[in-house]
Amino acid sequence: MALCQRPRSLDRTHPLCLLPRPMLRLALKMLYGDRAKYGMLICGLAFCALLMTQQSSVFLGLLRWTTATIRNVNVPIWVADRKVEQANEIVPMRDIEVSRVRSVEGVEWAVPLFWSILQARLSDGSFQAVQLTGLDSASLVGRPARMTAGKIEDLRLPGAVVIDQVGVEKFRKKGIKIEIGSVFEINDQEARVVGLCETERSFLGQPYVFTTYERALEYAPPQRQQLSFVLVQPRPGVDPQTVVARIDALGNVRAHTDAEFRDRTFWWYFKNTGIPISFGTVVVLGIIVGIAIAGQTFYLFVHENIRFMAALKAMGARTGTLAGMVFLQAFAVGLAGYGLGLGLATLFGNAVLKGGEPPFFMPWEVPVFAGAVILLICCLSALIGLVKIIRAEPAVVFR
């Protein structure tokens, strides 16, 4: 019979390959063929990745909202009272601080900024809190980046304000349509809308209303000191940090670069609110659920295949080959679950970003963190499975 002739292609001297590529293909086929377990593994890991990325992004989005004013105004250096710890806290300064800052060497220009939360009275008699932002009338430094209607220069007209999309939306919900020419009151004084703009939504949730610095002081209840911030541009070629140090040396005030001020605000909310704990709990729960579901299901998958793995071992499969197969299976399922979870979180993010709420900010660190956790879960699951395979005697196939 033809079978009795040894085929030419066989060569007993061929060294045993540690991780034959076709075995890896078969390992994947083994995984994909067990659809129920594969589906369950993917669901568990996807759920874990979704929870981690979505909750982390909402958390970071929420904290990002706390620095919205800094990004909306967008200047290199902020100067505030020394007691101010973060951007949403105001300790009014004397107006003379603007002149003092202007006198610092390396300062190109310095302008005042008023920022405060005031009540706007709508035409139907209801009230709406607004973040009144008073810009330097000459330069309009701190103006919104994008006007959707009207011109920012019209702020110089009497009683003129520019309101953002949050205000338009909030007023609309109260049945009041805001457009150019609409009128409402701030502290019993008329505010006429001359423009609509888009801003980054803030942590406090109230709409931004822009006007000139002088008019903002008229709207605001009178106080002895009313200057909220001094906005500074360093001279070209001068290091902002040098300017910051020189301004700090003035004594009463403290200067921050915009990045420092954002970080300071971010960490203030991080340390002084319960936000990290509540979101952190959900993220940790996601990790635990991921480990529990994925780890357990993968262990079951390996457990059910232990007989076949032992058969492969008996047939000459090295431990390295079996380890490669198990790790490949774990990583394949991890990649699929991670991709699905990340995709769902991204879809969620796209959907909410259109609506503006809830906050969502996914910097590259979030997917990397989630990927690392999923990788860890896969490694743990694969290791547990592998230990079982290594401990299994090949002789088990005869039992």
Added chain:
Amino acid sequence: MNDPENAPSELAIRALGVRKTFGSGDSAVPALKGVDLEARFGEMLMIVGPSGCGKTTLLSVICGTMRYDAGSVEVFGRDLHSMSEAKITAFRGQNVGFIFQQFNLIPQWNAVENASVPLLLQGRSRGVAEKEAQRLLTAVGLGDRIRSYPTQLSGGQQQRVAISRALVHEPRLIICDEPTASLDAATGLTVMKLLKEVACRPDRCVIVVTHDSRIFSFADRIAEMEDGLVKAVHRGGDFHMQYV
């Protein structure tokens, strides 16, 4: 214990005084109590005996899937006891083909993929391995079922795939553990005929552990075990007639 009447062929396996005990102390169970056995190239040797007599343990020791406590086992002149685990694994991969009672075909792989595994483990390309596997599957009558999955095959067909898998890498030793136990009588006989036809040849040794008296006639020699020892070695035909 060896049969002097049947010793013309070259020796493939020699087991001398092999002992194996499971557990220790009061719970120690001696499975092999000093087994002597020889198997030669070109023969089909059956190991028979009641349950618990040590047949499967002896088989595991011979093929190097289990370490023994004392004695010596030489397979193709090499002492398995002196080899490291990695070397034994490599040795098995190149020299031993397995046919299991429960077939142990991986359910997610089709017939040709299951049959090609030993070659893939040797590092052969998928194309070469599957070509060889396909050739063997055709030889055992499954040429039209090479893409079928184990669940789509009958017990007899699955055992044929297992036979193809055991032979695909041209091993010199074929180990069969109760190859007909999961099959009905007719299929069992068909599988044994096929095994005898395709597996037995002058440069190969086939060892079959079985309870199934209907297949004793296929053996060249039969080693009868009892209580961890080889009680006697018979010529296959004689023992079959005696048993019948």
